[in-house]
Amino acid sequence: MSSEPPFARLLRAYLGVNLVLRIACGLAVGVALALVAPAWSAVGILGDLFVGALKAIAPVLVALLVTSSIASGRTKPDRRFGRVILLYLGGTFLAALVAVAGSFMFPQTLDLPAAAAAAAPCQLSDVIRNLMASIAVNPVEAVATANYLGVLFWSVLFGIALRRTTDGQVRAGLAVAAEVTSAVVRGIINCAPFGIMGLVFTAVSQNGPSVFRTYGSLVALLVSCMAIVALVTNPLLVFLATRRNPYPLVFTCLRRSGVTAFFTRSSAANIPVNMALCEDLGLDEDFYSVSVPLGATINMSGAAVTITIMALAAAHTLGVRPDAVSAMMLSVLATFAACGASGVAGGSLLLIPLACSLFGISNEAAMQVVGVGFVIGVVQDSFETMLNSSGDVLFAAAAEYRPTKRA
Numbered sequence: 001m002s003s004e005p006p007f008a009r010l011l012r013a014y015l016g017v018n019l020v021l022r023i024a025c026g027l028a029v030g031v032a033l034a035l036v037a038p039a040w041s042a043v044g045i046l047g048d049l050f051v052g053a054l055k056a057i058a059p060v061l062v063a064l065l066v067t068s069s070i071a072s073g074r075t076k077p078d079r080r081f082g083r084v085i086l087l088y089l090g091g092t093f094l095a096a097l098v099a100v101a102g103s104f105m106f107p108q109t110l111d112l113p114a115a116a117a118a119a120a121p122c123q124l125s126d127v128i129r130n131l132m133a134s135i136a137v138n139p140v141e142a143v144a145t146a147n148y149l150g151v152l153f154w155s156v157l158f159g160i161a162l163r164r165t166t167d168g169q170v171r172a173g174l175a176v177a178a179e180v181t182s183a184v185v186r187g188i189i190n191c192a193p194f195g196i197m198g199l200v201f202t203a204v205s206q207n208g209p210s211v212f213r214t215y216g217s218l219v220a221l222l223v224s225c226m227a228i229v230a231l232v233t234n235p236l237l238v239f240l241a242t243r244r245n246p247y248p249l250v251f252t253c254l255r256r257s258g259v260t261a262f263f264t265r266s267s268a269a270n271i272p273v274n275m276a277l278c279e280d281l282g283l284d285e286d287f288y289s290v291s292v293p294l295g296a297t298i299n300m301s302g303a304a305v306t307i308t309i310m311a312l313a314a315a316h317t318l319g320v321r322p323d324a325v326s327a328m329m330l331s332v333l334a335t336f337a338a339c340g341a342s343g344v345a346g347g348s349l350l351l352i353p354l355a356c357s358l359f360g361i362s363n364e365a366a367m368q369v370v371g372v373g374f375v376i377g378v379v380q381d382s383f384e385t386m387l388n389s390s391g392d393v394l395f396a397a398a399a400e401y402r403p404t405k406r407a
Contacts, residue, residue, distance in 0.1 A: 015190060020255055026193030027259075030200035038205035043198055047263070050195020053188045054269040058293075059143045061181050061272060063155045065289035068174040070159025084291045084399035087237055088299035091391060092338055094233040095225075095301035096331035099308035102225045104327070108218050108313040110372050146268050148293045185272040192260055192273075199263040215376050218313065222380050225305045226387045230254065234301070234391060238398040249397055253277070253390040261389035262382045267296040270389040277393050288396050295392030300338035302384030303348035306373070307334045311355035314369045320359045330358055348384065349373040 014022070033043055135153045142150030162170060231250070238246035256277045261270040271293055278288040308330060315322055322330070337351045352373060353366035373380065 019190070019192065020259070022193040023196050023259055026195075026197035027200050030197035031204055033197075034201045034204035040201075041205075044202035044205075045198060046194045047196070047198025047200075047202055050188070050191060050198065051264050051266065051269050053191075054264065054272055055146060055266065057181065057185055057188060058268060058271040059146045059148065059151050061178075061185055061275065062148065062289065062293045063143055063151050064174065064178040064181050065275075065285065066152060066155035067159045067162065068171070068178045069286040069289055070156060071162035071171045071174055080287055080399045081291070083241065084295070084395055085298070087241060087395035087398060088295055088391075089335065089339075091229070091234055091237055091299065091301050091395060092304045093331060093335045094237070095229045095387075096304040096308045096334040096338075098228050098233060099225045099305040099334075100312070100327045100331055102221055102228075103309050103312040103316075106217075106221055107316045108221060108309070109317045110218070110313050110369060148268065148271075148297050152290065152293060182275075186276060189273055189276055196260065196263050215372065218309075218372075219376050219379050222305060222309055222376075223383050225309065226302055226383050229301050229305065230258075230387050230390070234394060238394060241398040242401045244401070246398075249281075249394060252281075253394045253397075254386070256280075257393050258386040258390040262386040265381050265385050267385055267389045267392070270385070271296055274389060274393045278396060281393070281397055283397060283400050287400060288393075291396040291399065292392050295396065296389070298339045299391050299395060300348070300388055301391055302387035303338035303351070304331075304334045305387075306348045306380060306384055307337060307351050307355050310349075310352045310369050310373055311359070311361075314352075314356050314361055314366060315359045318361060318365065320361070322359060326358065330355060333358060348381075349377070 030043070033040060135149045137147060137150045139150070139154035139158075141147070142154060162174070235246040235250050238249065257270065257274050260273045261267065264270055274292045274296075275288060278292060279285065311330060311334075312322065312327075334355055337354050338348065349370050352370050353361075353363050356366035356369065357363075
């Protein structure tokens with residue numbers, strides 16, 4: 001007879017089940033509870049705890065991994081970093097082009113509500129200025145606010161300083177701290193089924209299908225364009241980079257990263273999930289510890305789709321007919337503007353007025369379009385984050401994999 005405590009046996013059995021299967025079970029239970037007992041709002045607390053834990057641990061994990069890696073001399077600039085940045089920006093630009101084509105084929109018009117009360121950048125220079133300002137911030141504040149540009153900047157500086165001025169004991173201590181934090185992250189990710197159950201319960205019980213009745217055509221266009229990016233243009237880029245069949249990797253990223261991102265609706269919160277996936281894929285930790293948080297900042301294909309489609313919908317609503325030149329300019333603008341979208345839920349919506357300004361649309365009218373964005377946000381932002389976050393791992397892996405030689 002086993003002397004193992006019942007809880008330990010139960011935990012071992014739970015961890016022995018495939019994580020994706022556990023998440024699927026949590027999703028099904030969440031939907032069932034939302035339909036049967038929508039008043040049980042306490043179930044949603046599990047989702048809040050899960051997302052909160054991911055958001056809290058992610059900047060600490062990034063700071064320790066990057067600082068430890070550089071301090072120990074393992075991370076060196078190489079071609080992988082150049083490749084992954086090109087893939088991030090190229091994927092975002094192609095996503096904007098897909099959105100332009102979709103909007104021209106199926107033009108959308110909006111029933112604009114009252115203007116949303118929020119501040120939004122009106123010029124691309126504002127976005128660039130905000131990005132630069134977010135780098136040179138207090139390092140403690142950067143970690144506390146999950147400002148990943150600031151976290152990466154200070155982690156690199158501290159890593160270089162420690163590499164030059166300290167002995168091996170400090171570097172070993174950093175490595176242990178990074179490993180302990182990674183273990184904590186793995187523990188949080190193993191709680192994902194309960195978190196997903198809470199998140200899907202909240203989404204289904206509070207929103208239901210009402211968003212499709214009012215803006216069904218707009219939502220369908222957004223989701224269709226994001227699906228094309230996820231299943232056509234992103235795989236094409238991966239194939240060009242690796243010269244191998246991209247779809248096994250694409251579907252792995254969508255299944256392992258995209259599912260949690262869909263419900264957390266935050267690229268920043270999904271960073272620990274993506275790092276765990278990179279580890280399972282056998283990628284170089286010194287590379288993905290930098291490229292994944294960088295991707296959560298600049299790999300914004302979903303945001304580019306949202307910004308482009310919403311701006312063109314505003315133009316069509318107000319009688320503006322964009323030509324091919326302005327559409328191309330919009331694609332370029334959306335690419336760089338999307339890089340300024342914060343890695344939190346709804347981060348891309350406040351950049352819609354910037355794109356609308358290209359067509360001479362007033363800020364007041366543009367903020368009304370932002371209001372529509374918040375109405376459909378429960379669907380739009382979920383698919384957007386799913387595309388963004390799964391692409392972070394997809395392109396990081398593509399940048400590391402060497403192209404296969406042709407016979």
